[in-house]
Amino acid sequence: MAEEIFTASTENLRDLKKQRKRICALVNRAIREKQDPDLISLTKMYALLYSAYVETSFLKLIHTPKAFTESEIIQIMAERNLEQKWLKCVDLAFNKLNTTNLGEVANKKQTLHRLLQEYIIDPSQIRNKVAHGQWVYCLNNECTKVNHDTTALMANLDFVKIEKYFCIYDKFHQCILDLLISHRTHYRDYYQIITELQDYVDSTKSWSLETKKHQILSSSKYQNYKEKNYGNGAY
Known part of the structure; x- marks a missing residue:
């Protein structure tokens, strides 16, 4: 059974990665063409894709051959x-x-629990709301009233934040996979991946949708795109 789930999850994940690339390309196009309504729609789709990606990659991880027993x-x-x-x-x-x-095991576990809480569990409330179609107003867990705090978080969700969630999740996922199947090298790989993850978090603190827009719209590639598609007309 585990092998079948692993194979199915691998194929599902491969397709999700293709769709991720497609959405990223469409987002860049929406920014170039200054189509904010399209950008908003694509951001919601990207959040929904992230929700599916997290669940599918987790299934693949725990069913990886020789990772966990059936029990x-x-x-x-x-x-x-x-x-x-x-x-x-x-x-x-x-x-x-x-x-x-x-002591070393306890320190490693504490670090991973902190990263898990901060970058996977805490954002999961948004992921869950997206998966349940609560894209504008988020409800409480009992669905009896609007959760204004979560609604505010949803309103501030943008493409760049979701992209960061993707990248952080992938590194965390790889770290756990190394613990499970790379017994001889996990000490070295663990610290390398944790360092890469923390470096990524630190280096992207200033990243935002506005900085992404500025990067694209100020690039020479965009200037060539604008000249090719719009000539000297106003844009």
């Missing part, structure tokens, strides 16, 4: 939501480490 997979899938499943996955992954340095 461990059942334990993970028994958790009530994806965030709890991730926590169980991380804990089981560390249980597999063959080391007597319990």
Whole structure:
């Protein structure tokens, strides 16, 4: 069963990556053509794609050959939501480490739990609202009234934030995968990936939709595009 789920998830993930590239290209085009309504629509689609991407890549991870036993997979899938499943996955992954340095294991686990909370679990409330079609007004968990805090977060969601979520998630995912299947090199790979992840977070703090627009609209490629498509006309 695990092999079948792994194969299916791999193919699903491959297609999601293709769609991601397509949406990114359309977003760049919308920015070049200054089509803000298209950009808003594409951003919502990108958020929905991220939701699907997170769930599919997680299924692929836990069903990776030699990563978890069938019993461990059942334990993970028994958790009530994806965030709890991730926590169980991380804990089981560390249980597999063959080391007597319990302090080092505790420090690694603490670091990954912090990253998991900050960059995967905390943004998951937005991911869940997108998946349930609450794109303008977000409701509380009981769907009895509007959650104004989450609604404000949704209103501030933009393409660049989602892109950062994608990149951070991929690095976190790779770190856990290395713990599971790269037993000989995971010490080296772990610190390398954690460093890359933190460097990425630090270097992209100032990134925003406005900086992306400025980068595209001030590029020589855009000037050539504008000249080719609009000549000397106003744009």
